[in-house]
Amino acid sequence: xxxxxxxxxxxxxxxxxxxxxxxxxxxxxxxxxxxxxxxxxxxxxxxxxxxxxxxxxxxxxxxxxxxxxxxxxxxxxxxxxxxxxxxxxxxxxxxxxxxxxxxxxxxxxxxxxxxxxxxxxxxxxxxxxxxxxxxxxxxxxxxxxxxxxxxxxxxxxxxxxxxxxxxxx
Amino acid sequence: xxxxxxxxxxxxxxxxxxxxxxxxxxxxxxxxxxxxxxxxxxxxxxxxxxxxxxxxxxxxxxxxxxxxxxxxxxxxxxxxxxxxxxxxxxxxxxxxxxxxxxxxxxxxxxxxxxxxxxxxxxxxxxxxxxxxxxxxxxxxxxxxxxxxxxxxxxxxxxxxxxxxxxxxx
Amino acid sequence: xxxxxxxxxxxxxxxxxxxxxxxxxxxxxxxxxxxxxxxxxxxxxxxxxxxxxxxxxxxxxxxxxxxxxxxxxxxxxxxxxxxxxxxxxxxxxxxxxxxxxxxxxxxxxxxxxxxxxxxxxxxxxxxxxxxxxxxxxxxxxxxxxxxxxxxxxxxxxxxxxxxxxxxxx
Amino acid sequence: xxxxxxxxxxxxxxxxxxxxxxxxxxxxxxxxxxxxxxxxxxxxxxxxxxxxxxxxxxxxxxxxxxxxxxxxxxxxxxxxxxxxxxxxxxxxxxxxxxxxxxxxxxxxxxxxxxxxxxxxxxxxxxxxxxxxxxxxxxxxxxxxxxxxxxxxxxxxxxxxxxxxxxxxx
Numbered sequence: 001x002x003x004x005x006x007x008x009x010x011x012x013x014x015x016x017x018x019x020x021x022x023x024x025x026x027x028x029x030x031x032x033x034x035x036x037x038x039x040x041x042x043x044x045x046x047x048x049x050x051x052x053x054x055x056x057x058x059x060x061x062x063x064x065x066x067x068x069x070x071x072x073x074x075x076x077x078x079x080x081x082x083x084x085x086x087x088x089x090x091x092x093x094x095x096x097x098x099x100x101x102x103x104x105x106x107x108x109x110x111x112x113x114x115x116x117x118x119x120x121x122x123x124x125x126x127x128x129x130x131x132x133x134x135x136x137x138x139x140x141x142x143x144x145x146x147x148x149x150x151x152x153x154x155x156x157x158x159x160x161x162x163x164x165x166x167x168x169x
Numbered sequence: 170x171x172x173x174x175x176x177x178x179x180x181x182x183x184x185x186x187x188x189x190x191x192x193x194x195x196x197x198x199x200x201x202x203x204x205x206x207x208x209x210x211x212x213x214x215x216x217x218x219x220x221x222x223x224x225x226x227x228x229x230x231x232x233x234x235x236x237x238x239x240x241x242x243x244x245x246x247x248x249x250x251x252x253x254x255x256x257x258x259x260x261x262x263x264x265x266x267x268x269x270x271x272x273x274x275x276x277x278x279x280x281x282x283x284x285x286x287x288x289x290x291x292x293x294x295x296x297x298x299x300x301x302x303x304x305x306x307x308x309x310x311x312x313x314x315x316x317x318x319x320x321x322x323x324x325x326x327x328x329x330x331x332x333x334x335x336x337x338x
Numbered sequence: 339x340x341x342x343x344x345x346x347x348x349x350x351x352x353x354x355x356x357x358x359x360x361x362x363x364x365x366x367x368x369x370x371x372x373x374x375x376x377x378x379x380x381x382x383x384x385x386x387x388x389x390x391x392x393x394x395x396x397x398x399x400x401x402x403x404x405x406x407x408x409x410x411x412x413x414x415x416x417x418x419x420x421x422x423x424x425x426x427x428x429x430x431x432x433x434x435x436x437x438x439x440x441x442x443x444x445x446x447x448x449x450x451x452x453x454x455x456x457x458x459x460x461x462x463x464x465x466x467x468x469x470x471x472x473x474x475x476x477x478x479x480x481x482x483x484x485x486x487x488x489x490x491x492x493x494x495x496x497x498x499x500x501x502x503x504x505x506x507x
Numbered sequence: 508x509x510x511x512x513x514x515x516x517x518x519x520x521x522x523x524x525x526x527x528x529x530x531x532x533x534x535x536x537x538x539x540x541x542x543x544x545x546x547x548x549x550x551x552x553x554x555x556x557x558x559x560x561x562x563x564x565x566x567x568x569x570x571x572x573x574x575x576x577x578x579x580x581x582x583x584x585x586x587x588x589x590x591x592x593x594x595x596x597x598x599x600x601x602x603x604x605x606x607x608x609x610x611x612x613x614x615x616x617x618x619x620x621x622x623x624x625x626x627x628x629x630x631x632x633x634x635x636x637x638x639x640x641x642x643x644x645x646x647x648x649x650x651x652x653x654x655x656x657x658x659x660x661x662x663x664x665x666x667x668x669x670x671x672x673x674x675x676x
Contacts, residue, residue, distance in 0.1 A: 003325075003336055004318035018366060023459075025452040026501050028356060028397075030368070044295030045283060047316035047333050059366075114214060114363040120458050120627070121361075126213030129298030132317045137306035147216030148301045149173035156172075163364050164216050167172055187535060192628075194621040195670050197525060197566075199537070228535075283532040289458065289627045290530075332533050341663075341674055342656035382633030383621060385654030385671050452552060464551030467636030470655045475644035485554030486639045487511035494510075502554050505510055 007136040009049040011080040012037060015071065016057040017088030019124050021116040032057040036117045037086065040128055048132060051080060060088025060095075060112075068095055072102045082135045083108045086128075089158055089165075092144055096153035100142040109135045111145045114163050176305040178218040180249040181206060184240065185226040186257030188293050190285040201226040205286045206255065209297055217301060220249060229257025229264075229281075237264055241271045251304045252277045255297075258334075261313055262325050269311040269322035278304045280314045283332050345474040347387040349418040350375060353409065354395040355426030357462050359454040370395040374455045375424065378466055386470060389418060398426025398433075398450075406433055410440045420473045421446045424466075427503075430482055431494050438480040438491035447473045449483045452501050514643040516556040518587040519544065522578065523564040524595030526631050528623040539564040543624045544593065547635055555639060558587060567595025567602075567619075575602055579609045589642045590615045593635075599651055600663050600672075607649040607660035616642045618652045621670050 001007060014020070014035045021030040035054055055074060056067060075083055087095060089112045096110050111131035113124035131145040142153035146165040157168040170176060183189070183204045190199045204223055224243060225236060244252055256264060258281045265279050280300035282293035300314040311322035315334040326337040339345060352358070352373045359368045373392055393412060394405060413421055425433060427450045434448050449469035451462035469483040480491035484503040495506040508514060521527070521542045528537045542561055562581055563574060582590055594602060596619045603617050618638035620631035638652040649660035653672040664675040 002321035004320070005336060018363075021366075023453055023457055025356075026498065028359075028368070030366070040295070041317075043290060043292060045292045045316050045333065046295070047318055047335075115361055118457055118459065119361055120456060121212060123212060123214045125294040126209070126215070126298035129295035129300075129317065130302040131298075133299040133302030133314070133319070134306060136319070137303060145302070147214050148210075148298065149216055150302070150305070151173070152171035160364065164214065166216075167174060187532075190535075192622055192626055194525075195667065197528075197537070199535070284530055287627060288530055288625055290625065329533065340659035342658070343674060378633070379655075381628060381630060383630045383654050383671065384633070385656055385673075459550060461550060461552045463632040464547070464553070464636035467633035467638075467655065468640040469636075471637040471640030471652070471657070472644060474657070475641060483640070485552050486548075486636065487554055488640070488643070489511070490509035502552065504554075505512060 001137070004048060004136055007082060009051060009080050010082045010084060010132065010135050011078045012050055012052045013071065013074055013083060013085045014052065014054040014057070015060070015063070015067075015085060015087050017060055017086060017112045018116055019086050019113040020057060022118055030116070040117060040125055044125065044129060046132070058088075060091040063088070063091055063095070068098050071095060072099055075099060075103055075106065075108055078106075081106050084131045084135050085110045087112050089114060089146070093153070093156050093158060096142050096144050096156070100153035103142070105140050107135055107138050107140050108142045109138070109145050109150070110143070170306070173217060173305055176251060178220060178249050179251045179253060179301065179304050180247045181219055181221045182240065182243055182252060182254045183221065183223040183226070184229070184232070184236075184254060184256050186229055186255060186281045187285055188255050188282045189226060191287060199285070209286060209294055213294065213298060215301070227257075229260040232257070232260055232264070237267050240264060241268055244268060244272055244275065244277055247275075250275050253300045253304050254279045256281050258283060258315070258327055262322070262327060265311050265313050265322035265325070272311065274309050276304055276307050276309050277311045278307070278314050278319070279312070339475075342386060342474050345420060347389060347418050348420045348422060348470065348473050349416045350388055350390045351409065351412055351421060351423045352390065352392040352395070353398070353401070353405075353423060353425050355398055355424060355450045356454055357424050357451045358395060360456060368454070378455060378463055382463060382467060384470070396426075398429040401426070401429055401433070406436050409433060410437055413437060413441055413444065413446055416444075419444050422469045422473050423448045425450050427452060427484070427496055431491070431496060434480050434482050434491035434494070441480065443478050445473055445476050445478050446480045447476070447483050447488070448481070508644070511555060511643055514589060516558060516587050517589045517591060517639065517642050518585045519557055519559045520578065520581055520590060520592045521559065521561040521564070522567070522570070522574075522592060522594050524567055524593060524619045525623055526593050526620040527564060529625055537623070547624060547632055551632060551636060553639070565595075567598040570595070570598055570602070575605050578602060579606055582606060582610055582613065582615055585613075588613050591638045591642050592617045594619050596621060596653070596665055600660070600665060603649050603651050603660035603663070610649065612647050614642055614645050614647050615649045616645070616652050616657070617650070
């Protein structure tokens with residue numbers, strides 16, 4: 001490929017996660033409202049042909065088997081061969097592993113954020129930029145994109161002490 | 170490659186550009202001080218093995234032939250096979266083309282920003298995330314990474330009406 | 339008074355509140371670390387002679403009678419005649435009322451924020467600017483400064499539906 | 508006064524200044540578009556009764572005598588007795604002095620910013636909060652509100668080395 005155009009359109013599936021958490025000023029709690037993805041893509045002056053769809057808006061600790069099956073189904077039925085999934089970091093590696101067992105012919109990249117986008121200090125925009133780039137260039141397979149890096153599904157874990165993703169067995 | 174670790178370390182060469190412009194509150198003008206790259210990499214919780222080096226801190230409209238030869242020389246002599254160059258957007262495509270004529274065995278990705286990082290609405294973090302991802306995954310060659318996309322050197326221009334990068338002949 | 343200099347130095351007492359909440363990226367919870375007051379004063383290029391002291395770093399819903407007595411004691415013993423207290427909004431009016439019953443010879447202004455300072459969309463800097471101004475210009479008494487307005491202690495309530503402070507009784 | 512409500516409504520007159528400068532991503536220059544005042548008032552959850560009017564959108568170095576006469580005229584004819592003027596910092600003290608010679612029966616507060624509001628590090632929100640507070644509490648007269656402080660017109664200068672406002676003769 002000499003240009004992104006050869007990679008074809010990308011589908012973005014939104015599932016929620018820290019990425020999209022808001023601060024509720026009346027209760028002082030974090031909650032989900034609408035996704036910030038469109039705003040982030042605009043900020044990034046993103047010029048890729050994208051199809052964005054919100055599947056759910058949940059904390060990934062609350063993601064059920066049925067929720068994961070929905071994600072798998074949506075990846076399978078998507079017309080696009082390249083998919084980015086925004087996802088909470090706590091169970092991102094589990095969803096990646098389930099997807100890898102079910103879908104082999106598409107490039108699927110899961111990403112998220114350690115800090116909500118609406119917080120000034122969020123890693124969300126950096127991660128989104130890298131995930132979209134990995135989705136255009138990696139061969140079919142399921143990957144996690146965090147910390148500027150990519151990891152094949154099944155070979156990555158979140159280090160809960162450091163908050164960083166790392167290779168594993 | 171199943172993980173970023175297989176891609177090896179990346180060198181980042183800083184040349185300035187809008188990325189790194191600051192607001193001088195005494196004169197009301199934009200100027201260069203130190204690069205924001207380290208701060209941006211920290212914000213992105215970047216976990217890649219990186220070597221960062223500042224070559225110059227200039228507006229790319231002020232980049233001379235001697236400056237460009239320095240960039241080429243630094244790319245050639247770098248031990249790393251993957252290089253990201255931060256660069257002003259106005260002449261980014263020129264520098265890319267000169268690099269492509271000189272270096273064929275490394276993956277070199279130029280990126281920048283339309284809005285200074287210190288402005289809340291900057292695309293810099295998004296572009297940096299994508300450039301680092303492209304540097305890990307694209308085959309040897311020289312590329313421009315802007316707007317979430319990549320373009321081979323010599324096949325890209327900046328549209329000065331829209332501020333977007335696009336394919337050309 | 340023709341200038342702030344005539345108002346004399348101001349003491350700032352920090353008690354925590356939403357103002358100073360941080361996002362813990364490992365647990366996804368909001369917590370207190372250090373106060374952002376010094377950073378906010380620097381951002382505001384504040385040129386006032388100030389004495390800043392942290393008394394506690396708590397949610398105002400957790401403020402005990404002993405905590406409030408400490409605040410009263412600190413206001414009483416302060417050498418300064420003008421005092422600003424940063425405080426959680428939930429019980430700000432209660433602390434104001436207790437202070438008003440105990441101290442009559444100083445100008446005391448309580449302020450806070452609906453959204454943490456570290457969130458991009460915080461009202462904290464606006465409120466801090468107004469509280470410091472009210473502290474310089476209002477006669478002795480205890481006041482709440484929120485929403486760009488001031489209210490005498492005992493004549494204000496937080497409307498929990500709107501999050502705005504308003505006159506009462 | 509026991510509450511802001513007794514101070515009556517405030518008129519805000521916008522003249523431009525650093526406050527309202529934007530970054531033009533196509534030319535790399537700072538320019539004026541629309542005022543950010545409404546956005547700033549919303550961020551501050553401002554609950555004051557306000558009348559906002561844009562008189563001009565210029566750098567205060569470009570402010571002519573005719574421009575200043577317009578500002579004086581607008582202050583004179585305003586129904587409100589309390590007025591805040593947003594103004595570039597370079598000639599803020601000059602406009603204040605002209606106003607002081609013409610209008611004695613209203614409280615007029617000029618404020619501005621050293622860094623554009625759209626830059627993350629702006630002092631604008633802090634200054635706006637303090638200016639609105641000073642406008643509610645100071646007796647009739649013309650004042651400059653910067654650095655958390657107020658100064659009577661004619662007794663203040665901008666220190667061009669430090670960017671801070673200070674008393675003078």
